[in-house]
Amino acid sequence: MDVYFWLFATMAVCAGIFTIAARDPLPSALGLLTVFIACAALYLHLHAPLIAIFQVTIYAGAILVLVVFVIMLLTTPDERLSLFQANMSYRIMGAVLGVCIMGLLAAGTKGIIDIVGSKSLPDGFGSPARFGDLFYKNYLLHFEVASVLLLVALIGGIYLAKKNL
Amino acid sequence: MVTLTHYVALSSILFGLGAIGFLTRRNAMILFMSVELMLNAVNLMLVAFSEFRADMAGQIMVIFIYAVAAAEVAVGLAILIGLFRHVRSIDINKFNLLKW
Numbered sequence: 001m002d003v004y005f006w007l008f009a010t011m012a013v014c015a016g017i018f019t020i021a022a023r024d025p026l027p028s029a030l031g032l033l034t035v036f037i038a039c040a041a042l043y044l045h046l047h048a049p050l051i052a053i054f055q056v057t058i059y060a061g062a063i064l065v066l067v068v069f070v071i072m073l074l075t076t077p078d079e080r081l082s083l084f085q086a087n088m089s090y091r092i093m094g095a096v097l098g099v100c101i102m103g104l105l106a107a108g109t110k111g112i113i114d115i116v117g118s119k120s121l122p123d124g125f126g127s128p129a130r131f132g133d134l135f136y137k138n139y140l141l142h143f144e145v146a147s148v149l150l151l152v153a154l155i156g157g158i159y160l161a162k163k164n165l
Numbered sequence: 166m167v168t169l170t171h172y173v174a175l176s177s178i179l180f181g182l183g184a185i186g187f188l189t190r191r192n193a194m195i196l197f198m199s200v201e202l203m204l205n206a207v208n209l210m211l212v213a214f215s216e217f218r219a220d221m222a223g224q225i226m227v228i229f230i231y232a233v234a235a236a237e238v239a240v241g242l243a244i245l246i247g248l249f250r251h252v253r254s255i256d257i258n259k260f261n262l263l264k265w
Binding site: 002005009012013016017019020022025028029032035036039042043046047048050051054055058059062063066067070071073074090091093094095097098099101102103105106108109120121122125126130131134135139142146149150152153154156157158159160161 | 170172173174175176179181187192194197199202205209213215224225227228229233234236237238240246247255
């Protein structure tokens with residue numbers, strides 16, 4: 001199973017680099033799609049089939065299609081939008097900060113090697129039935145709050161997209 | 166043997182790539198996609214911890230993050246379209262209305 005992890009991890013990192021380095025936003029969106037698909041494959045490996053399905057339908061499906069639509073709407077041919085920050089100091093500072101964040105997070109991995117976890121996962125771990133059980137017993141309030149949040153976002157999105165704002 | 170450390174390192178790299186993209190690009194759409202990349206890295210880490218601790222709470226959290234991400238995309242893209250109507254550009258250096 002190691003090959004499986006390394007294959008999709010390499011795919012995710014390469015596509016991630018492509019996402020932030022592509023000149024145009026559209027190839028960048030393609031790179032992002034590849035990252036999402038690679039992560040979905042890793043979720044399957046991690047016994048989270050439902051999350052993998054949601055990753056493909058919500059992220060790679062709905063969100064990315066919306067992003068591509070907006071890219072198509074907003075691209076103006078008269079300016080080179082794809083450029084990096086014009087000011088060189090911004091670029092250097094941004095890259096240094098990003099690498100620092102990456103290094104800090106990676107340094108944190110040194111302390112977690114002893115969490116091996118129980119070898120045997122409980123029955124039905126990650127199954128839709130288990131999800132339903134948890135949502136309607138332990139996380140009912142959170143579930144309802146999330147639905148209200150989505151409703152508010154829906155109304156907000158419609159209001160903000162009005163013509164005469 | 167793939168351990169938790171591998172997954173945490175992978176998601177750290179993805180998060181860092183997203184941060185670099187967010188701080189160095191000036192196309193608002195690419196900034197947006199960098200934020201999505203960072204969210205995705207966090208999801209990966211939560212699912213990995215959930216697996217290695219045999220605790221479903223991490224996966225439940227990921228579902229809630231999906232809801233928040235969907236809300237963020239809906240409102241964020243609407244704001245971006247509104248800004249584009251005013252400025253006729255998606256270069257973030259031109260979005261300086263609130264700059265002192």
